[in-house]
Structure formats: C-alpha cells, structure tokens
Amino acid sequence: MTRGNTRQRIQDVALELFAEQGYERTSLREIAERLEVTKAALYYHFRTKEDIVVSLFKDLTRPIDELIEWSKQQPRTLEIKREILCRYQEALSAAAPLFRFMQENQATVRELSIGETFKERMIALIELVQEPGSCMTDRVRCISALFTMHAGMFFTQNVEGDPEEKREAILEVAIDLVTQAHHRSQSQTETPWARRNETGLTAEP
Amino acid sequence: MTRGNTRQRIQDVALELFAEQGYERTSLREIAERLEVTKAALYYHFRTKEDIVVSLFKDLTRPIDELIEWSKQQPRTLEIKREILCRYQEALSAAAPLFRFMQENQATVRELSIGETFKERMIALIELVQEPGSCMTDRVRCISALFTMHAGMFFTQNVEGDPEEKREAILEVAIDLVTQAHHRSQSQTETPWARRNETGLTAEP
Amino acid sequence: MTRGNTRQRIQDVALELFAEQGYERTSLREIAERLEVTKAALYYHFRTKEDIVVSLFKDLTRPIDELIEWSKQQPRTLEIKREILCRYQEALSAAAPLFRFMQENQATVRELSIGETFKERMIALIELVQEPGSCMTDRVRCISALFTMHAGMFFTQNVEGDPEEKREAILEVAIDLVTQAHHRSQSQTETPWARRNETGLTAEP
Amino acid sequence: MTRGNTRQRIQDVALELFAEQGYERTSLREIAERLEVTKAALYYHFRTKEDIVVSLFKDLTRPIDELIEWSKQQPRTLEIKREILCRYQEALSAAAPLFRFMQENQATVRELSIGETFKERMIALIELVQEPGSCMTDRVRCISALFTMHAGMFFTQNVEGDPEEKREAILEVAIDLVTQAHHRSQSQTETPWARRNETGLTAEP
C-alpha cells in the first residue's frame, strides 16, 4: 500500500519533530500519528527510538566524513582551507534540520552513543583548518570560524535579510578568521620578527 | 540540620544534574535522592519542575540583564563595546553551568517560557555591539563574536591549555571581530572611499 | 535448500528454546531468527504459538501413551511394574528436553489445553504401578517412584557422575519403592498379621 | 487510609496470582486491579515486577536457610536427618504457595536472579541428609527423599485422602529413603560383608 518508502517517511517526520520540539518531548506516538501508522510500525523499521536518531545521523553525516577524509589528503594551504569552510557550509545547509537538532539537543545527543562522534568530527575539522602549533588566539580563531557557521543556523532564522546574502557573509567571516590564523602562523614560523606587524586587525593605522 | 538553605541546595543540585544530563533526562526523584530528601519536599519549595529552571534562570541571568541595561546607557564607542564583551565573558563564566545548560538544552528551553527571553537577550547584546545599518558581513562578525564566547564553553572543556590563557584568547578574538565591524562601519559612514583599504583580512598581498 | 523439513526444524528450535528459557520468555521472533526465516513462515506451518507446543507434545508423548496402553493389558505383577518403570525411564530420556520443558513450565502448560492431559498420564501411570486399595504410604511410594525419575532430569544436570551410572541408580531406587509398595500390599491382603513386621525401614534395631 | 499494610497486601495478592497463573501470565495491572490500587502504587513499594518475587522469596525462604544453618551444626546421625526432613516438610507447607510457584515456574525463576539460590539450597539439604562418599544409589535415595516432599505439593492437590494422613505418609517415605541410605553407608564403611544383607528392600523372604 504505502510501498517501501515508509522508512524514509519515518525519518523525515521524526527529524522534523525532533528539530521542532526536541528529542525527548517528541513521542513515538506523535510520530506515528502524524504518519498515520501505528507505533508498532515504527518498531518494524527501527529497533528503538534512539535508532531513529542514529540512522538520521548516519545518513546525513556522511558528507562531513567525506569532507574530513578529503581534507586529510590535501596540503594545508589557505586555498584548501577556504574550500573546506565552503564545503562545510554546504554540508551544514544540506542537513540543516539535523544540525539544528544536534545543536539544540546537545545534552540529549551526548548520551546517545553518537555524541562523541559529533564532537570528534568538529575537532577533526578544527585541526584541519588550523596550523599545527599555532598560538592560542589562532586556535580560537579557527574554532570561532566553525562556530560562526553553526551560528548561521541561528542567524538564518532570527535575523532578517536575504538568505543567500547571509550565507555569503557567514562564509566571508569564517574565511577571514581562518585566513588570519593562517597568516599569523606562517609568519610566526618563517619570520618571527614580522609577527607584531601581521597581527593586523587590532593594530590598525 | 540543613536549616533554611534547602531551596538553595535544590537549585544547586538541580542545575548540576540538568547541565550534566539535560532537563528531561533528569527526574525529580533523582534530584531528591541526591539531596536525601523526598520528592514532596521539592514541591514545598517549587511549584513545578519548570519552576526550578525558571528560578535558576532568574537568579543567574540578572548580571546579563544589568549588562544590557548598562550598555543601553553608554555611547556606542569601541571602548564600550570592548567592555561589553569583557563583562559578557565574566557573566558567562560566573554562570557557566547555567549557560552550558541553556546551550545544550535549547530545544527544551525554547518551550519553557524563558526560551524567547534568552534569545531576546542575545539579540539585544548583538545589537549593542553592532553599528546600526552596518553591512551583513559586519553583522555576522558581531554575532560571531558573541558565539565565540559561547564556543568558549565547548572550547574550555575539549581543548587542552591553560584556562586563563584560553579566556584571554577568546576575548581577544571576540574583540577583534567587533573591532573590525566597528571600524568598517565607521569608515563606511564617514569615508566610504577608504573601505576596501580597511577590509584588511580579505585584501592579501 | 532446506526443503520440506522446515516444520521439523521449527519444532526442534522451538523445543530447544522453550526448554532453555521457558515458553513465555521465548518469542516467535527469536525462533524465527534462529532459523533464519521470518515469523510469517512459522505461521505457514503452525496456526499459533500454542500449536507448536501442542505438536511437540503430541509427537513426543506417544511412547508414554503406548506404554500406558500396553501396561493396561498386562497383569499387575512386580515384573511388569519393573518393566513399566524401565520403559518410562526410556521414554523420559528419549524426550528429555520436552519433559524438562513440561516440568519447568507447569504453570504455563496448565493453561495450555495439554496440561491436564499430562497430569492424567502421570496419574494413570501411578495407578498402574500401584496395588488398588493400598495404604497411603504405599501410594506415596509409587508417586515417589515416578517423581524420582523426574528428579533424574534435575539430578542428571546438577550432580556429578557417570550418566549411565546415574540412570541405573535412579531406576534402582524407583524399583525399590514400587517393590516395597507391591510386597506390603500383597502381604497386607494375604497375611495381615505380617504387616508390622514388614514395615521394615522404620523399624530399627 | 489503607495504612502501612499495602506492601504486605501486594505480596499476598501477587503470590496468589503468580501461583495460580504463573509469573509471566500475571500482569501488574491484574495485581493492581485486584488490590484496587493503581499500577504506580505497586512501583512505590517495589522497584520492579521481579522485585516482588524476590521479596516473596526472601521472606518465605528464611526458614529453610535457618534449617540448613541448624543442620550444619548438628552431627550427621539418623535422628538428626529425620528431624531435618520433618522440619523441611514444615517449612514447605508453611510456604506452600511459594513453593508451588517455584516448582511450577522453574524456567522463569531460573532467569530471575534467585534461581540458582534455590537450587543451591536443595543441594545443600541433599548433602546434609547424605553420607559423604556414599554410593550413587544412596545419593539418589536422598535426592528422591527431598523430591518426594516436593511431590507432596502435587500429591496433596491431585490425590484424594485426608491431608494430615498424606503428610505423614510422605514424611514416612522420605525418612525410609534416607534411613536406607544411612544404614547402607554405615555398614559399607564398618562391615562391607553385611552390605547385601542391609539392602533390605530388594531381598525379601
């Protein structure tokens, strides 16, 4: 009758509700009702409630894993870093509801056998846009760049303006941050005496 | 024995558990057990579970409200913006567990009659460090500055290094971001021709 | 591949699991999984879960029915009684898992439309090794003889020693019990004056 | 209102229903309904369904533990063995419904974190009425003696006759069995040549 797409439909509705109300506030009854199936049907497709989240996570997280994998293969040039940020943004918006969910249900997700996995990914990415051995400030800059993109989810919903314009602005700021960190570290290594000079942003003429 | 401070103790333990496990995953039974009182005792001090959170929120959020109030009184100079960020960081670390809780339970908090309140505060602060009418990129920079501080909670726990050093680095990066936005807007208004020149980060040799 | 013997395989696996975990604790899903077929396949071969048990019962209980039938044809001599016990033991060990199941799931079996049937069989057998009108003690002896054999199932698994040796010992004790009952009843009938004298076991020097 | 006896009432009703229908076939709803309380009330008094059984078990099993303890202190004379059997019978009938339950739900009980405990107790008792190093047949006799008493539960319900008379008959048979084992072992040790002679039961004039 409904043909093999039920599993997919469960995932869709579940994600929608999880993102909207949170994981614990969303009951399987609710999901089932919205799908006009019985609770038991959900259990035909997923072993537990947690399993639904895990499946969502796996399905939608793949792009990021691929990005990490790809990045590891690349040289750590500024060009590549830019590309990483750009692709990360794409991955985030492709899976926007999931990431919104992940962000807004961290406490829950942390106990959900995928939490660590997500944090690990973030740390992996941070390290990939960061020069090894760079100073604390630059490490913060890189973290900040990634969080800026996450902030985008919030930003996109709560601040007025053209979405596309916002997207570009977010990317620009993130790239700025990583660029600064990149240059400072480069100069730090190659020409330490130039350091003060490069700090740039705070010391403007 | 424990005399009169029970209300306080409930708040402490509740916050601890809420921050650790999340709001919904923490039951009143758990709180009561850890305090070695009965659930009913909690109801002597708080009308509902939600009430506990609301009370925490009110107690610990005051500094931020005061900060907002104070900021509104001040001229929008760079100096003041710096001060705002600095004070915001202090407020955040003073109430670290609460903010960790707020951040990790957004989905829950959103339905909790205080959620909007929190978002509103964020938006108020963003506007206070932002020049009115500034371009999208600069708005993002300000948002990013605030989120950088939030990222600090994550950062503080998951990245190695001296806490004080981290704190300073975070503040530095946030100030950087706001400073950039500040200068660009100034120049944009006063000397539009200087704009390109000021962009700094994107204009690499 | 497995061709036609599926019904048999279901019975085997079901009995195995029922004996191991009990009837209610064993779900059809479990049986199906162990067989690597679907639950629905079970329903092709058996109308209900209960049906599986009933079929097992019927298949494996026949020897006992035959034994009862045969016994009824025989004269009630001591020789025959010995034979009955011996054959009963054989029947029990041939169907050991079933009887283990019956013994360990009596509460369940009782509601299963076969329970009474089993009890009836026991009573029938007891009567066949017992002299009609014998005294209470001798009736107990006969009951005890049969239960001794049942105890064998327990004994076999929880006490060390050579299985064959155990089997013989069990049979010996059972025969002893029935023999005593047999003789006492004989003498009771024929030479009542000898009774006290025969009590034997309780009369210590 | 109902005063502190609710816990007791739950145990009573639960045992009644467990003994009647079996553990798994008895739902907490049923117990609660019969008591005219809510299911949740049961959970106020017991942490789980299993806990109810465990509590029953503990409350009612104590006499047997005490019997075992006492027996260990005594010399292994025939007198003492008689006493053990006699007391065991008393313990059994005092806790008749529980033992009926244990016997009829062995498969269930086995997974219930008390199963082994029960078996261990049986084995302990068997060893206490048995001469160390006695032959297989005599070991069976002792096992049989204990099982005879268990059979009593069955016997009492399915065979006609005065209960008190039955009780005595059961005890007599059990004592007979242990007595035989006792004597045989004694003579075996002291006067091996007398062995045949002592077997008694099989060698009748």
Next chain:
DNA sequence: CATGAATGAGAATTCATTCAT
C-alpha cells in the same frame, strides 16, 4: 513456501504531581 509490512493489544515502567499527616 515464504516474506515484508503492518497492526492491536498489552506489557513494564517512569514521571510529575498531590495531599493528608
């Protein structure tokens, strides 16, 4: 012969909450 998909009924358990004492 067998499966994939689904259901309806019911299970155990948990939770926030109440209230007489």
Next chain:
DNA sequence: GATGAATGAATTCTCATTCAT
C-alpha cells in the same frame, strides 16, 4: 518544613498475529 503513600497520564517497547504479494 517535610514525608509517606498514592495517582493519572504517558512512554517505550514487545508480542502474537494477519495478509497481500
């Protein structure tokens, strides 16, 4: 101030069973 006892409503999950294909 606090407790012991209880409730009502919900939740996750499991199970035997069905049926079109």
